[in-house]
Amino acid sequence: MKILLIEDNRDLIQNIQQYLSHEGILCEVAENLFEAQDKILSFEYDCILLDLMLPDGNGLSLLDVIKQLKVKPNVLIISAKNSLNDKINGLDLGADDYLAKPFHLAELLARLKAIYRRSKFKGVDEIHFNEIVVQPENLQASVHGKQLELTKKEFDLLVFLITNKNRVLGKNAIAQHLWGDYTDNLPSFDFVYQHIKNLRKKISEAGGKDYLTTVYGIGYKFGEIPS
Template identity: 60%
Template sequence: MKILLIEDNSELTGNVQDFLHKEGVICEAVQTSFDAQDKLLAYEYDCVVLDIMLPDGSGLDILRFIKSQKISASVIIISAKDSLEDKITGLDWGADDYLTKPFYLSELYARLKALYRRNNLKGNDLLEVGSLQVDTCTLQVFAAGMLVDLTRKEFDLLVFLITNKNRVLSRQAIAQHLWGDYIDDLANFDFVYQHIKNLRKKITLTGNRDPIQTVYGIGYKFSDQYS
């Protein structure tokens, strides 16, 4: 899961990022509307966590920007303003959820998981493609009933490929989804190839066919013809 946090409180931002990082979530953060728009135009996110009160404008304007640009990310509004009007406005303008400050970090994470499950996994915790079963709660993968021992990055890579099955994903898109803006200083994306190679090896060692197709010069695709 890849999150953009738009929040000008540095302490809260640090706490949220530390907590989500421990849960295996990529969480990038910005403090202003200007920087938020740059990020939203340059990268893809599963969810945006959006404060209403920002130093250079209203978070509701960012929400309107997200909808006008047809950005597919879910939106959770966070705000200290516990008024019915704010909630109604945010939800009417397309927000998916509203969380009032202060909140428990575990509650934010639970809501992020619920939105991800609804929007990316069709409401299910279990992904099934052919003989592959991927449990997004226990982080376990089975191929024809055999447990496939994956690292967390390999697991996230497999989920990303499956939820985008039959779509060609570039090496850059895969890197951005799994590592966020840490990749900006990298000269190449050769490490993506290594993760793909390891994932393929672990699946085929169970006696199953390789479900990942290489699209030469572009990237990779997970085929729904896999069985």
């Protein structure tokens, strides 16, 4: 899971990043509206953690920006403003959930996972694609019942491909989802090809079909292969 934390409290930022990182979640940060809007328009995220009280304005204004996106991330509002009006306004404007500060990091993680399951997996704990079964909660995947020995990045890649099936994914988009926006400065995305190659090999060795199509000059597409 890749999220964007929009928050200006440095101590809270550090605590959330460290906690989510230990849970295998990639967490990027924006500390004001300007930086947040730039990242939202430039990169794709599974979920946005949105504080309302930011140095340059109200975080609710970003919900109008998010509505215009082709691929819309989920939004979890985290704010010390705990009035009923703030909560209602946020949910009415498109937010998925509201968590008042202070909160336990374990509850934040549980809310994130619940939102992710609802949006990506329609509330179920397993993803099925023909002979491939993925269990995001346990970070496990299997083919014909045989568990795959995947690295964390390979597992995240498989989930990303399945949840975006039949959609052409550029190498840049894959890299950003797995490693964050710092990949913009890398000279090439050869490491994406290597992870794709390793994932293909492990699925094949377990008896699975190759559902990946290389779209030359662009990236990859995961889905049923026409006979």
